[in-house]
Amino acid sequence: MKNSIFTLLIVAMLSTTNLFSQNSFNVKITGKGDPVLLFPGFGCTGQVWDETVAEISKTNKCYIFTFAGFGNLKPIDSPWFETIKKDLEKYIVENKLTKSTLLGHSIGGTLSLWLASSNPSWFKELILVDALAASAALMIPNYKGDVIPYDNLQSKSMLNMSDVDFQKMNNQSVMYMCNNKEKQKFLAEMMNQADRKTFIYGYIDMLNLDLRSEIAKIKKPVTILAATNPSLEVVTKTYNDQYKNLPSVSILYAEKSAHFVMFDQSEWFLKQVKQILN
Numbered sequence: 001m002k003n004s005i006f007t008l009l010i011v012a013m014l015s016t017t018n019l020f021s022q023n024s025f026n027v028k029i030t031g032k033g034d035p036v037l038l039f040p041g042f043g044c045t046g047q048v049w050d051e052t053v054a055e056i057s058k059t060n061k062c063y064i065f066t067f068a069g070f071g072n073l074k075p076i077d078s079p080w081f082e083t084i085k086k087d088l089e090k091y092i093v094e095n096k097l098t099k100s101t102l103l104g105h106s107i108g109g110t111l112s113l114w115l116a117s118s119n120p121s122w123f124k125e126l127i128l129v130d131a132l133a134a135s136a137a138l139m140i141p142n143y144k145g146d147v148i149p150y151d152n153l154q155s156k157s158m159l160n161m162s163d164v165d166f167q168k169m170n171n172q173s174v175m176y177m178c179n180n181k182e183k184q185k186f187l188a189e190m191m192n193q194a195d196r197k198t199f200i201y202g203y204i205d206m207l208n209l210d211l212r213s214e215i216a217k218i219k220k221p222v223t224i225l226a227a228t229n230p231s232l233e234v235v236t237k238t239y240n241d242q243y244k245n246l247p248s249v250s251i252l253y254a255e256k257s258a259h260f261v262m263f264d265q266s267e268w269f270l271k272q273v274k275q276i277l278n
Helices: 002-014 046-056 080-094 107-118 135-139 153-159 163-177 181-192 196-207 232-242 266-277
Strands: 018-022 025-030 034-039 060-067 101-105 125-129 222-227 249-254
Touching (some): 034 107, 046 060, 080 196, 101 266, 107 222, 153 196, 163 181, 222 232, 222 266, 249 266
Parallel strands (some): 034 101, 125 222
Antiparallel strands (some): 018 025
C-alpha cells in the first residue's frame, strides 16, 4: 500500500494530470477552466476521449472517467450501473462539480441523462454523443418495459463463450459501430479487455433503464451529436421518439458516421463540442 501511494505521488509531481479512483470508477483530471465530465461508452475506457481532451483541455478542466470492469479496473458487484451513478453523485457533490458540463458517449450519454434528471438543478449543459434515453426500445422488438433478468439464456451463453469467440464477437461489432478503420483495432482491444460479467450484466443494466419520461425533468440545454447510420431517416425518427419529452434539446447529425462519431467525423465533432463549450 505504501509503495502504491508513493508511486502515485511521484506521478502527480511529474505530470499535470491528477488521478482519483474508487471502487466503481477512476478519473483523470487535466486542463484548466470550467469543468467538463467525460463519460465513455460501454466497454470503453477514458482513452476514447484522448483527442477530444487534447483540444478542450486548453480551455476547460477535464475529468475523464473509466468505469469498473473496463480497462484494468476491477469489477464491482451488481447493480453495476446504479452503483456508478450513486458514486458519481457523491463525487460531484464532494468536489463541487454541480455546475459542470457533461459529455457522454453511448451509455455515458445515458448516464448523463440519468444524473441530470435525478438532479435537475445540477450541471450547466449536456452533450450526448449517439446516446439514447431507452436503449431497449431500439434493440428489443415490441419493447414494453419488461425487466430483463441477469440470468437468461443469452447471458449464460456469453458467459460460457470462449475467449476467441468473445473477441470475434467484439471485432465484428466494432466494424459495425465505427467506420474509421484505424480506430477499429483500438476499440476491439479495449472491449476484449473488459471483465466478462461486467460486459454482460452491465449491458443488461443499461437495457433495463428507461428514461424517456424522466428526462422531462431536465431543464438544462442538451445537445445530441448523432450518427446517421443506417440512414438519416431512420435515425431522425429514433431520436424524435426518444427525446420528445426533453424540454430543451438540439440534435445535430454527423454525416456518414457510425456510433463512434468522435472518430468517424472527428473534425466536425470537435468543432461542435468547442462551439458548445465556448
